Amino acid sequence: MFTISVCVGSSCHLKGAYEIIKICQELLEKHQLEGKVELKGTFCCGKCSEQGVTVIINGETLSGVLPSNFEEVFQEKVLKEIQNERH
Known part of the structure; x- marks a missing residue:
C-alpha cells in the first residue's frame, strides 16, 4: 500500500498543507x-526553511510542495508507480 504523509506542522500549515490534503483526497x-x-498527516519533518510543504511518499521526502504543483507530484510519484506495479 502506498503511503502519503503531509506535514501539518505550523510552518507547512501556513504554506497550504490542508489544501494539499484536500487536493490529494480528490x-x-x-x-x-x-x-x-x-x-495521513504528520507533525514537523524538520524542513521548515523550505519553500512549501513537506510531503513524504513511500518514504521519499519531498520538500517545496505547493497546492499549485501537488497534482504534478501526485502524477509522477503515485500514479506512475502504481501503473508500474501493475505491469
Whole structure:
C-alpha cells in the first residue's frame, strides 16, 4: 500500500498543507485509489526553511510542495508507480 504523509506542522500549515490534503483526497477519489493509498498527516519533518510543504511518499521526502504543483507530484510519484506495479 502506498503511503502519503503531509506535514501539518505550523510552518507547512501556513504554506497550504490542508489544501494539499484536500487536493490529494480528490485525486484519490478521481483515480479510485481509496484503500490502495493511505493518506495521513504528520507533525514537523524538520524542513521548515523550505519553500512549501513537506510531503513524504513511500518514504521519499519531498520538500517545496505547493497546492499549485501537488497534482504534478501526485502524477509522477503515485500514479506512475502504481501503473508500474501493475505491469
